[in-house]
Amino acid sequence: xxxxxxxxxxxxxxxxxxxxxxxxxxxxxxxxxxxxxxxxxxxxxxxxxxxxxxxxxxxxxxxxxxxxxxxxxxxxxxxxxxxxxxxxxxxxxxxxxxxxxxxxxxxxxxxxxxxxxxxxxxxxxxxxxxxxxxxxxxxxxxxxxxxxxxxxxxxxxxxxxxxxxxxxxxxxxxxxxxxxxxxxxxxxxxxxxxxxxxxxxxxxxxxxxxxxxxxxxxxxxxxxxxxxxxxxxxxxxxxxxxxxxxxxxxxxxxxxxxxxxxxxxxxxxxxxxxxxxxxxxxxxxxxxxxxxxxxxxxxxxxxxxxxxxxxxxxxxxxxxx
Ligand code: GDP
Ligand code: ZN
Numbered sequence: 001x002x003x004x005x006x007x008x009x010x011x012x013x014x015x016x017x018x019x020x021x022x023x024x025x026x027x028x029x030x031x032x033x034x035x036x037x038x039x040x041x042x043x044x045x046x047x048x049x050x051x052x053x054x055x056x057x058x059x060x061x062x063x064x065x066x067x068x069x070x071x072x073x074x075x076x077x078x079x080x081x082x083x084x085x086x087x088x089x090x091x092x093x094x095x096x097x098x099x100x101x102x103x104x105x106x107x108x109x110x111x112x113x114x115x116x117x118x119x120x121x122x123x124x125x126x127x128x129x130x131x132x133x134x135x136x137x138x139x140x141x142x143x144x145x146x147x148x149x150x151x152x153x154x155x156x157x158x159x160x161x162x163x164x165x166x167x168x169x170x171x172x173x174x175x176x177x178x179x180x181x182x183x184x185x186x187x188x189x190x191x192x193x194x195x196x197x198x199x200x201x202x203x204x205x206x207x208x209x210x211x212x213x214x215x216x217x218x219x220x221x222x223x224x225x226x227x228x229x230x231x232x233x234x235x236x237x238x239x240x241x242x243x244x245x246x247x248x249x250x251x252x253x254x255x256x257x258x259x260x261x262x263x264x265x266x267x268x269x270x271x272x273x274x275x276x277x278x279x280x281x282x283x284x285x286x287x288x289x290x291x292x293x294x295x296x297x298x299x300x301x302x303x304x305x306x307x308x309x310x311x312x313x314x315x316x317x318x319x320x321x
Pocket of ligand 1: 203
């Protein structure tokens with residue numbers, strides 16, 4: 001038995017964790033039973049659904065048979081999570097669990113298309129709120145510019161770059177604007193997030209034609225003769241350069257953010273919120289709200305304010321903190 005080997009989780013398949021150690025060997029590991037205790041209720045609230053996630057640095061021990069057991073998980077630099085589906089019997093009052101999607105991420109690319117499917121700024125803003133609250137570097141990709149006959153992508157590009165986000169207007173199919181994304185990936189752990197059909201796989205295939213990313217959605221495949229679900233995979237696309245793929249997770253609803261905190265993750269609101277008349281203001285319809293005044297004054301766009309109100313409505317009253 002060899003102990004204290006450091007590695008990184010690069011693939012999770014059912015209950016198997018594949019850990020890549022320093023000489024690039026990939027070891028199949030299980031999780032030490034003690035971790036299951038972490039799933040206990042803490043004051044009414046179940047904190048996390050996944051104890052270990054893709055991208056985690058771990059320490060494991062290795063049996064003579066070459067099977068590993070994860071003994072500890074290092075603190076995460078950051079992680080992307082979402083509100084998981086309701087778990088049976090887990091909580092009173094309908095509270096929800098946090099599902100960690102991936103850890104230690106350098107770049108998150110939110111991928112959208114300007115057309116087919118229709119551009120969805122609410123989706124972008126929901127993912128922004130989730131990622132901002134986790135401290136992840138965000139870029140926005142607007143794909144299918146070849147279909148953009150009204151030049152709408154330029155307006156959205158302006159809107160988001162004014163807030164301070166890096167925006168790429170591209171056509172994955174026609175290989176327009178793709179190179180500048182590719183150059184940001186070097187030596188980083190990257191994740192591309194978008195609704196189905198926006199062109200993520202096409203984009204990845206255009207950048208890395210030798211890798212053959214699936215076009216279309218396939219979350220289950222056969223390995224060793226059995227059907228298993230791959231929860232996540234970190235693919236090495238170059239030396240020390242990774243892309244995280246999370247088949248089967250499509251939607252992100254921000255987890256654990258209180259109503260009064262949502263505005264903190266709408267970056268351009270921050271300059272105004274201290275001028276609101278009431279410090280309990282959630283910028284809905286309170287008198288003397290400086291955010292509303294800024295919207296009227298066109299300092300904050302209506303599109304962002306509307307998506308903010310929409311997101312506020314999805315924050316559940318019965319969330320337990
Ligand atoms: P994913 O679900 O996000 O991985 O999307 P896919 O890569 O599977 O693409 C969905 C569909 O959009 C496919 O039919 C692609 O050929 C198409 N598509 C992807 N990128 C572009 C693009 O830049 N322009 C156009 N017109 N179609 C695209
Ligand atoms: Zn206000």
